[in-house]
Amino acid sequence: MKQTKRLIGITDTTLRDSHQSLLATRMKTEDMLPIAEKMDNIGFHSLEVWGGATFDSCMRFLNEDPWERLKVLREAFKKTKLQMLLRGQNLLGYKHYADDVVDEFVKKTCEYGMDIFRVFDALNDIRNMQRAMAAVKKNGKHVQGTISYTTGTIYDIDYYVKFGKELKDSGADSICIKDMAGLLSPTGAFDLVKALKNELKLPIQMHTHYTSGMGSMMYLKAIEAGADVIDTANSALALGTSQPATETMVAVLNEGAYTTGINLEDLVPLSEYFKRIRQNYAEFDVYKSGVDVNILRYQVPGGMLSNFITQLTEQNALDKLDDCLAEVPRVREDFGYPPLVTPSSQIVGSQAALNVLLGERYKMCTNEVKNYMRGLYGRPPGKVNEDIRKKIIGDEQPITVRPADLIEPELEKSKLLYPEADTTEKLLMYILFPQVAKDFFAKDNLKASPEIKNNNTNDLKEKAKIENSPKILDCSSNTSSFAGQSFAKRLKTKNNINLNTSTNSTLNNGEIHKLSVKFEGKTYELEVEKIETIISPKETFNKAEDNKEIQEDRKVESNHKIPLTRKGVGDNIVNSPMPGKILKILKSQGEKVQQGEKVLILEAMKMENEILAPCDGVIENINVVEGVAVNSGEELFSIV
Incomplete structure (x- = not known):
């Protein structure tokens, strides 16, 4: 008799955590929509498309309305459940918000079509999760209670089982083990999943990052112990600080005692598409280390590591990366061993960076660090270094109640504070990120780009095809482009030829560049000088806009x-x-x-x-x- 295979669900993270970890959350909605239909037909358990840092990043960096993104993605994905990451009482910000804001945010997100809410708290403080979980249940959606996994002397199986019971008692429909730093070993995963399954009798989903290199092995052992769903990313945006590759896990699971319900061949067009798209974000594609076993020493999550690199680069201090990573465990110990996940990863990470960059520990502390020491983020899992606490907040005593109990209702007051917020969506944007929202709306970018607003997927597909195709340089002798004449001269070719150039080539006025050019099956290395023409109209427009913004900034500064x-x-x-x-x-x-x-x-x-x-x-x-x-x-x- 043929044995029935056990179904293992696959949640694809490519449109959220994958690019948050590898590309600093910079993927644009217009790069998601052209591939949406193919992704929708794969048979994923769910698609993680929103939450985490995307809400902030849409406004801060991409000039996109995050609500508009969710709207058009919901319209594009007609079959597959959508999933998001919610930071409990922090929602998608970096501090606690009032209960009425939590209720309204969850309600509005449900109205926009979210199906599964993965709710977590950076300190595993159940008090900081219960209001959000209750709001999700009230709106009839799936609550996934989340265990933020980390290591340390205070963490053992009993700790996690106890917290798992608290999640179940608070209404969790399923449990996620969130291994944000890739610290969970295969053996540890087997033991933990086995214990949670025996005690909770709930579906268990696994989440990890591949930084330590253990992700795929850990998933297999977790599945053997009874895990039901795993998070993966398309191979074009997998591994490193991202998740294990979807294709690899599908291939391995389908041939054994399990099935994913996914055809491996159907995933090929997705990887081809995202390989091209990834090239658009080379500026943010900063993590090049592959497997980094130092993660096992520093306990730094994937997203935190890539952000560390980006932020230190902005500070002109990338040479201090190793020192900052070494400082992280020391700060974490001072703070009572919090799991390193947003916002505690930012709180600990930024303080570690300040300690290194300023040459003195705790010489300067962020407001978030001070509030952490005051207990305003919740109850630390372990004992805080009281000498450090006193250095940061003096003789002030930390609170012991649920932090949100001290926050008065915010919605009505915020309507008076932000009269320009004429919709609930706008109001929530202002409440979560006041300065970012102010800057965003000041640029008159409330509406997404016309392609996104109209959700014209066919136009976007064609646009993506054009922008990812090779650029053609006309090198005829009668062209006015000095670039064309230079190419023709250096190649010693006849007039009226076309050269296919790399899509990554950048040609700037008055500079010398090395350029790889493929011509009639052969690749030529060229030196191009005195370029007077920008080849790509899109690049010309972007540069003009950038220069315009710089000039406007300088005008303000001059005034x-x-x-x-x-x-x-x-x-x-x-x-x-x-x-x-x-x-x-x-x-x-x-x-x-x-x-x-x-x-x-x-x-x-x-x-x-x-x-x-x-x-x-x-x-x-x-x-x-x-x-x-x-x-x-x-x-x-x-x-x-």
Whole structure:
């Protein structure tokens, strides 16, 4: 008698966690829609398409409305369930929000068509998850209670089983073991899944990152122990800091005692498409280490590692990466061994970076670190270093109640605070990310691009085909392009030929570039000089827009007489400790201040940093305005 194979569900993360981990969450909606129909027909258990950092990134970097993204993706995926990552009481932000905001956000997300909510808390504090879980249940959707897995002396099977029971009692329909740093070993996974299955009798889904190289092996052992669903990413955006490859897991599982219900051949067009799309994001494709066993030492999640690289690059301090990674476990121990997942990964990571970059531990602490020590993020899993806590918040005592109990209802007050928010969606954007939303709406980018707004998938498919095809350079002798003449001369070819060039080639005025050109089956290495023509109209438009924005920024800075390169010297002059953006100015010119008093807030690495008065005196000059970017060492203000 033929044995029935057990079905293992596959959740594809390519449109959310995969590019969040590998490409700093930069994938645009217009690059998702052309492949949506093919993905919808694969037979995935679900597609993770929203949540995590995507809400912030859409506004902050992509000039996209995150609600519009969810809307058009829901319309595009007609068969497959959509899934999101929700940070409990933090929603998609980096702090706790009032209960009425949590309720409204979940309700609105359900209205936009979300099916499965993976709810977690960075500290595994069940109190921070219960309101969001209840809101999901109230709206009739699937609640996936999440265990944030990490290692340390306080973490064992009993700890996780106890927390799993709390999740079940709070209404979880399934359990996710979220191994965000790739620390869960195959043997550890088998033991943990076995224990949870025996105690909870709920479906279990596995999530990991491939940074340590154990992901695929861990999945197999977890499945042997009874796991029901695994998270994977398309091979073009898998491995490294992303998830195990979908194709690999499908091939392995389908030939054994299991089945995924997915045909391997159907996945090929997806990987071909995403290979082309990935080239569009080379600027953010920064993680090149492949398997990094140092992750087992530093306990750093995939997304945190790629963001670390990006942020340190912005700080011109990438050479400090190893020092920052080594500092992470020390900060984590000081903070009571929190799992490193958003927002605790940002809190711990940014503090580790500050400790290294400033050359002194806890010389400067972000507002988020101070609030963590006050207990405003919840109950740390382990014991906090009280000496460090005192250094950060003095004699202030941390709270012991649920943090959200101290937050008054926000919705009605926010309507008065943001009168321009004429829809619930806008209001929620302002509440979650006030400054980011302000900048976003100021650019008049509320509406997504016409292609996204109209959801014209056919146009987007054609657009993707054109933009990913080779560019053709006309090298005829009568062309006005000096580039064409240069190519023809160097190749010593006859007139009127076409050369297929690499799609990654960039040609700038007055510079010399090496360029690979394929002609009649042969590849030629060219040096191109005195280019007077930008080849791609799209690149020309983007460069013009970039230059326009730069000019506008400089115009604002000029109007406010902000020095771009001046660096002050002296105890009464305060310079920016790092690159960032001026979030808020708290004092005025001529105002008296005391030593240690807050003067302004600098946003750097997505964290808020208070810049304090170094001495008693009067504010002589404030050389910045809110919303302006500053470089490390630029003068912020002076005191006399």
